[in-house]
Amino acid sequence: MASQKSDTAMSPKITGELLRQLRQAMKNCKFYSEPIQAYIVPSGDAHQSEYVAPCDCRREFICGFNGSAGTAIVTEQHAAMWTDGRYFLQASQQMDNNWTLMKMGLKETPSPEDWLSSILPENSIVGVDPWIIAADQWKNMSRELTSAGHSLVAVQDNLIDAVWMDRPERPSTQLRTLGLEYTGISWQDKITALRGKMSKRKFTWFVATALDEIAWLFNLRGADIEYNPVFFAYAIVGVNTIRLFVDLKRLSAPAVREHLQLDSPSKPELSIRTLPYESVYTELQAICAALNPKDKVWICDKASCALTQVIPKANGSPIPYTSLCLAKAVKNATEIQGMKVAHIKDAVALCELFAWLEKEIPKGGVTEISAADKAEDLRSQQKDFVGLSFPTISSVGPNGAIIHYRPLPETNRTLSVNEVYLIDSGAQYVDGTTDVTRTMHFGTPSAYEKECFTYVLKGHIAVSAAVFPNGTKGHLLDSFARAALWESGLDYLHGTGHGVGCFLNVHEGPCGISYKTFDDEPLEAGMIVSDEPGYYEDGCFGIRIENVVLVVPSETKYNYRNRGSLTFEPLTLVPIQVKMMSTELLTQKERDWVNEYNRKCRDVIGAEMQRQGRKEALDWLIRETQPIV
């Protein structure tokens, strides 16, 4: 689990003047040849990133709401913003009464398309910036609006930017090169492998737009977006050309020039042509103008509508997953080793936090925020620490029941020996990315808290220990995580796991474990996902047990149709608190799993603590990993 940006300001933004200016821009033929009756402001950036840089927070700018998910629409008369249940309260506090909050998921709430159809005059023009809407979303929205008699049009200049006077610059942080000791495969070999897949599927061009895919492909990292070590770029790979679109100033560093062999390419087909970030559109146009009828261009259907529409229909239709997305998801031996090392360091820091909390909480004065700060401080002492991988969810008692909680000064609670503490946190290290949740009690948990914790633990183990055939999709494992909760009439309303990048985004596709998806890619050895069932008792407490786990081959007694089997190996090695368990509810197999897991934590993390000389944490670790009998 990783929460989303949901910062500070809880008083409404005054938007009357901004809306007036936006509505003027909607009528201004400088931007579009005809007046626009409605303008859509999505959340994303031009790369459909989950987290966005400040310069891309356009929806927040126009309406004030800064949650991670939301779509604003402005018409001549109305302004409305759609978001989901996580954010109803926050959005209602951050928006002034120029705005109508559209509560997604409620039956009475119309979809944006239905709402537009109900209020717009016939034959209206609905505008959107084609760069920040994905091709598949554009397609659906356009179809629905067209069938209602309107039209969706692409407005090339962003109208929010036109009225946003102090809009921040697009970040252009220093690039970091990653050597083979971290990546396992050179970017040259990744390009060659990509070309192999292009040739197999008869593509002559590949357009990469997702920032994590480009970072992975070139073995480069940046810091353009908080928590995500990526940089703004596009790449277009041909059968013997490579174009990288990026702020050219970033390429002046000698280490970067050498890494990319900009001055002395080893082979002509591995020579990178560097071009300005903004020139991707005209360059792709030029490429497409020169296409032969048989040439095919590979682009993801999550890429921006703007780029996708440059490609003639005959030369390629957008497809759900790119080759890079899948290649990146299957970690190689070096990446796996790096992830293991990162998780060991991360576990040392987290165990140290718990040892410290155990000592400090009874004295009073430890708060959700100070505990989160302490966790960050301890992590930052570990080698190759870069930053957090998402904002820490540090929550006590009732705050733990708010799934995407992030402590703010006005909600900040003090930790005590009377309430359950849930901390979901992770970091970026140069060798890997972590994401771990532990639910702890520093006093005596109630029988009910223990009972719920134990059901969640049973679900966690059921997934972690599951054996399943090669080719199984992650969504087929989701119910294993819920069976014990379901049997007692309980459940949790989020998915069970997401893909995790290696010194990349903490959320990545195309695999995961969720009842909500069906088109996920099958799990295969080397993929890394989270396993994080939970239970949330509104107003009381929250429980979640999250490990990052690696998909590994499993030895089975038989081997039906030679398909082979898979299972998971936990990478996260932080003890699971025995005090929170009703051990009598566990089967012998489950008790064995817990003992074996905690023993491994003691052995592996204990050795590292010894090496680092962290004695207090080691004492805590040894005490917390006594086997259940």
Add this chain to the structure above:
Amino acid sequence: MASQKSDTAMSPKITGELLRQLRQAMKNCKFYSEPIQAYIVPSGDAHQSEYVAPCDCRREFICGFNGSAGTAIVTEQHAAMWTDGRYFLQASQQMDNNWTLMKMGLKETPSPEDWLSSILPENSIVGVDPWIIAADQWKNMSRELTSAGHSLVAVQDNLIDAVWMDRPERPSTQLRTLGLEYTGISWQDKITALRGKMSKRKFTWFVATALDEIAWLFNLRGADIEYNPVFFAYAIVGVNTIRLFVDLKRLSAPAVREHLQLDSPSKPELSIRTLPYESVYTELQAICAALNPKDKVWICDKASCALTQVIPKANGSPIPYTSLCLAKAVKNATEIQGMKVAHIKDAVALCELFAWLEKEIPKGGVTEISAADKAEDLRSQQKDFVGLSFPTISSVGPNGAIIHYRPLPETNRTLSVNEVYLIDSGAQYVDGTTDVTRTMHFGTPSAYEKECFTYVLKGHIAVSAAVFPNGTKGHLLDSFARAALWESGLDYLHGTGHGVGCFLNVHEGPCGISYKTFDDEPLEAGMIVSDEPGYYEDGCFGIRIENVVLVVPSETKYNYRNRGSLTFEPLTLVPIQVKMMSTELLTQKERDWVNEYNRKCRDVIGAEMQRQGRKEALDWLIRETQPIV
């Protein structure tokens, strides 16, 4: 599980002359204004029935292959037929060398659309009978052909019928009326409920095309299609009109006239206008011609393209499930009671069969066919027996591993005390439909057979005993059935369960339990599905344990968000053979489940056997239901 029609003839049909005639028809402007370059022959009838009447076996007529699934396409030069892995052998034996077998599911096999695109000259016309292709299939196929530069056209007269000289007549069997004691709800109340849903969703017209939905709506049954108690008809329900399209001769019987109140309708809005079956098209045209812009017509996207295209786009787009499909799936108290009674009678017959087999097999001479015949004979002795609900799968040893096996004289094996026997069978009774599979050994099973049986049993129990929240879709339970098999490296390549009708089709939507679907409707109390995991060891044996189970509310300790919980109650009450179990592999909970299940079989079925004076079967039942210790 219910196998499909896969009859006798295993020598290829000679099709040269037929293809010559069909190709002439394709060029004949009597049928279509321009010559057609390819003609598609799907499997279905105009109601997209799973089983079809002899007059609708057009694909079989043209190519010889009579399996349940297959699509034939004839061009000027080629003739090709697509079917799946179940039928590769059978199709290759039944088709002559005018035909190319297209093996679906193999990577090298092109889709029909890709194949057509690869062989047709540019701008070709591909024809199909719009009555026997569903609207959603038409849409997909048309889109793909159009993007390849061809066009899909509707040929109103079926070209197979044009060359099929001795085509059988469409059946018009006697209609059977069902009173409230069987249906629980009068057809008048069903119409009123339907109109309620129409009004809620703002539809002014409802077009029913699925034969089982029409039979259910009017509380009528027929025998037009083998195994399925349905009759050829359409219905169009308006806000105060009802049109029933059916061979009018069938309505002369006084019981039918009275049932439908044809001569004295109670209320004008419940007066049924009866029209000839064939007039549905012109009548729907007339209705659509008189539509107001706000009128909306409700039709399923599985309805024929022919009828769907009559409806102006502005007045309704086809949607996946009709209201009737869902209403039919949720059985009322009377239907549930009927299903229970039917399953008790069915269990008496099946237990009798097993008692008889136990006695007769050692003497030799019992074959797969004679065992199936005996089962039918015993079922036919039960009250209100109508016929089988699908062709009996009676299979010994290696034949058991052929999932859709049906014994034929040339494959017929003799039952022995040395091989596993699998029988999957069911019947139609006036009060309900059954479908049950048992896997038995009449000698001493091997350790491996017992081990596999026990894994299958664990999966069967895991589904049957599962507790899950209201609103859960059946596909989320599928993995529960596989977990024990997966852990040992085993699996089965079919779904786990299908909806079952009440004196209706043994396969019905919109719910089920399968990893293959995602758009199934959530399970709700009153739905009835099968629970049938299996394991198949090619060349050796097959195992399947199938009960029909009823979705019932479940009492749980807690009740998260007041959603309520569900579980299953087995309707099938035939003992599961303890001899086949490795009881040491079962948990205590699983042993308790088996003992409780077999005890219920003894109590309920034993009482009925006593009532019917079936002493030998009762002795067998009592012996077979001794508890495991």
